Amino acid sequence: MSELVERERRYRRQIPEAHRHSLDTRVMWLWNQRVGTVQSVWEHSPDVLDKTAATMILQALFGKDLNSIALIFKRLEGGAVEDQVIAEEVLRI
Numbered sequence: 001m002s003e004l005v006e007r008e009r010r011y012r013r014q015i016p017e018a019h020r021h022s023l024d025t026r027v028m029w030l031w032n033q034r035v036g037t038v039q040s041v042w043e044h045s046p047d048v049l050d051k052t053a054a055t056m057i058l059q060a061l062f063g064k065d066l067n068s069i070a071l072i073f074k075r076l077e078g079g080a081v082e083d084q085v086i087a088e089e090v091l092r093i
Contacts, residue, residue, distance in 0.1 A: 009036065011034070011036045011037040011039070011040035011041075012033075012037050012040060012041065013040050013041060013043075013044035013045060014041060014044070014045045014046075014047065014050060015029055015030065015041060015045070015047070015050050015053070016029070020047070020049070020050075022049075023049055023052060023053055023075075024075050024076075026049055026050060026052075026053035027053045027056060027057065027072060027075050027076065028075075028076055030053050030054060030057050031057065031072065031076060035061065038054050038057050038058060038061075039054075039058065041053075041054045042054035042055060042058060056068060056071065056072060057072065060072050067090050067091075070090050071086060071087070071090050074086050074089065074090070
């Protein structure tokens, strides 16, 4: 008889160096990860931009905040845009 062994899941604690060029690249990487990874990055990463990107994703998911979701989609859609411009566009929606 075979016995099932439960494995502990280990999520990444930081965003990989290849995805740390800007806040947008961090958001894009986190968007494609499991929620557990996003939570782990938010909790354990010493990098402020990693935490900021994780906070944006978590606020959109758990807060069900349409403005946060719109902000993330704006960042994922295209080229570099200043934060102030994105914030003004989201407020108009």
